[in-house]
Amino acid sequence: MPTSLRAAARPVFDSRSPASVGLTFLPSLPMLPWSRSSAGLGGSMGEKTLVILGSTGSIGRQTLEVAARHRERLRVVGLAARRDAERLRRQAEEWGVSHVALADAQAAHILSHDRSLRVYSGPQGLCALVRELRADLVVAALSGGAGLAPILAALEAGSDVALANKEPVVAAGNLLTQTATRFGVQLLPIDSEISAVWQCLRGENRREVERVLLTASGGPFAGWQPEALAQVTPEQALAHPTWRMGRKVTVDSATLMNKGFELFEIKWLLGIEFSQIEVVVHPQSVVHSAVQFRDGSALAQLGCPDMRLPIQFALSYPERWESDFPRVDLPALGELTFAAPDPGRFPCLRLARHAGEAGRSYPAVLSAADEVAVSAFLEGQIGFLEIPRLVERTLEAHDAFAISGLEDVRRAEHWATQYAAGLVAAGGAGVS
Numbered sequence: 001m002p003t004s005l006r007a008a009a010r011p012v013f014d015s016r017s018p019a020s021v022g023l024t025f026l027p028s029l030p031m032l033p034w035s036r037s038s039a040g041l042g043g044s045m046g047e048k049t050l051v052i053l054g055s056t057g058s059i060g061r062q063t064l065e066v067a068a069r070h071r072e073r074l075r076v077v078g079l080a081a082r083r084d085a086e087r088l089r090r091q092a093e094e095w096g097v098s099h100v101a102l103a104d105a106q107a108a109h110i111l112s113h114d115r116s117l118r119v120y121s122g123p124q125g126l127c128a129l130v131r132e133l134r135a136d137l138v139v140a141a142l143s144g145g146a147g148l149a150p151i152l153a154a155l156e157a158g159s160d161v162a163l164a165n166k167e168p169v170v171a172a173g174n175l176l177t178q179t180a181t182r183f184g185v186q187l188l189p190i191d192s193e194i195s196a197v198w199q200c201l202r203g204e205n206r207r208e209v210e211r212v213l214l215t216a217s218g219g220p221f222a223g224w225q226p227e228a229l230a231q232v233t234p235e236q237a238l239a240h241p242t243w244r245m246g247r248k249v250t251v252d253s254a255t256l257m258n259k260g261f262e263l264f265e266i267k268w269l270l271g272i273e274f275s276q277i278e279v280v281v282h283p284q285s286v287v288h289s290a291v292q293f294r295d296g297s298a299l300a301q302l303g304c305p306d307m308r309l310p311i312q313f314a315l316s317y318p319e320r321w322e323s324d325f326p327r328v329d330l331p332a333l334g335e336l337t338f339a340a341p342d343p344g345r346f347p348c349l350r351l352a353r354h355a356g357e358a359g360r361s362y363p364a365v366l367s368a369a370d371e372v373a374v375s376a377f378l379e380g381q382i383g384f385l386e387i388p389r390l391v392e393r394t395l396e397a398h399d400a401f402a403i404s405g406l407e408d409v410r411r412a413e414h415w416a417t418q419y420a421a422g423l424v425a426a427g428g429a430g431v432s
C-alpha cells in the first residue's frame with residue numbers, strides 16, 4: 001500500500017470563468033489567484049510529500065538536489081520518467097522510493113523484476129501514480145505536451161502542482177486553472193522568470209499592476225542576421241549561453257518560442273493579460289523579470305542563473321528556506337544590459353502572442369506544431385528558420401474550435417501533429 005499521504009482535498013470555491021480568476025477574489029493577493037486559503041496549506045508544520053514527474057531530466061535532477069538539502073522537510077514518495085529506467089532505479093534506491101512510473105512500457109518492464117518497486121507503466125501509469133500517492137506536491141518536470149494528463153490527474157487527486165513543464169500551460173492553461181480551482185489546490189510556477197514575477201507580486205494588489213517586464217537571455221543567436229540563422233545547426237542551437245537545460249527547451253530558447261510560452265505561464269498562473277507583458281532582452285539572465293505598478297514603481301527579482309533557486313521557492317512556498325546557492329554579486333557583475341527584442345528575426349514570439357490572444361484551440365496547435373518542428377530540426381530534417389515557418393503554416397491552416405476539456409486539447413494537438421508532420425514529410429515549410 002502507498003505510504004501516502006493527505007486528507008481528501010476540499011474544494012474551497014467553484015470553478016469560474018478564467019476572466020474572473022485572478023482578478024476578482026482578493027484586493028491583495030499574496031497567494032496565487034485560485035489558491036485555497038492559507039489555512040489549508042500543510043507545508044509549514046511538517047514534512048511535505050513529493051512526487052517528481054520527469055525526475056531523470058534537468059529540472060527533475062535539480063529538484064532532487066534541492067530536496068537533498070531539506071530532507072527533514074521534504075519526503076520524496078514517487079518518481080517518474082519516460083524511458084531512463086536505470087537512472088530512475090538509482091534515484092528510487094537513493095531516496096527509498098517504492099512507487100515509480102515509466103511512460104515507455106518496455107523500459108517499465110525492465111524495472112518490473114525489482115521486488116522493492118511498484119512500477120506503473122505507460123503514459124497512463126504516470127496518472128495512476130499521482131492518483132494513488134496523492135502527495136502534498138507534485139513537481140511537473142516532463143518535457144512537452146505529455147505532461148498535461150498527469151498534471152490534471154494530480155490536481156484532481158488533491159495535490160498542489162509545481163510547474164516547470166510549460167507546454168501544458170500553453171495548450172490548456174484555462175483547463176488547468178479551472179481544475180485547480182475546482183479541487184481547491186494550487187499551481188505554483190517553477191520557471192525562473194515566472195517565479196520572479198510571482199515573487200514581485202507577493203503582497204501586492206494585482207489590479208495595481210501596469211505591466212510585466214519579462215526578461216529573455218536572447219538565446220545564443222541574439223544579433224545574428226537571417227542568412228546566418230538559416231545555417232544554424234542543432235549543435236549550435238543546443239549550446240545555450242547561460243542555462244543548461246533539456247534539448248527541447250534549449251531549442252525553444254534559441255527561437256524565442258520559449259519566451260512566447262512564458263507569456264502563457266504569466267497569463268494563466270499569475271492572472272496577468274498578454275497585453276500587459278513586455279519582453280526585454282537581458283543576456284546576463286540576472287534580472288529574472290520585473291513588475292511595474294501603476295504609480296511607476298518597478299520591482300525586480302534578481303538571482304544567479306541557477307534553476308535550483310526557483311525550484312526551492314516553489315517547494316518551500318509559502319516560506320523561504322535557507323540555501324547555499326550562489327549569491328548575486330552586483331559589483332562583480334559590473335554591467336547588466338537590456339534591449340528590445342527584434343520580432344522580425346525571431347517570429348516565434350509574435351506567433352505565440354497571436355495564438356494566445358486568439359485563444360480557443362490555437363495555443364494547443366502552437367505547442368504541438370512546435371514540438372514537431374523542434375524534433376524535425378534536431379533530426380536534421382528542417383532548418384532553424386523553418387521552425388517558426390512550420391508553426392505558422394500549421395496555425396494558418398487550423399480551423400479553431402473551443403476547448404472545454406482534455407479531449408478537445410488532444411484533438412487539436414493530434415490535428416497539429418499530423419499537419420506539421422505532413423509539412424516535414426513534404427520537404428519542410430518552404431524556407432531555407
Ligand SMILES: NC(=O)c1ccc[n+]([C@@H]2O[C@H](COP(=O)([O-])OP(=O)(O)OC[C@H]3O[C@@H](n4cnc5c(N)ncnc54)[C@H](OP(=O)(O)O)[C@@H]3O)[C@@H](O)[C@H]2O)c1
Nearest residue numbers: 054056057058059081082083084103142146165166245246
Ligand atoms: N531545464 C530548465 O532549466 C528549464 C527551465 C524552465 C522550464 N523548463 C521546462 O521544464 C520541462 C522539463 O525541462 P528539462 O530541461 O528538465 O527537460 P529534460 O532534461 O529533457 O527532461 C525531461 C524529463 O521528462 C521525461 N519525459 C520526457 N518525455 C516524457 C513523456 N512523454 N512521458 C514521461 N516522461 C517524459 C524525461 O524522461 P527520460 O529521461 O526517461 O527521457 C525526463 O525525465 C520543460 O517543459 C521545460 O520547458 C526547463
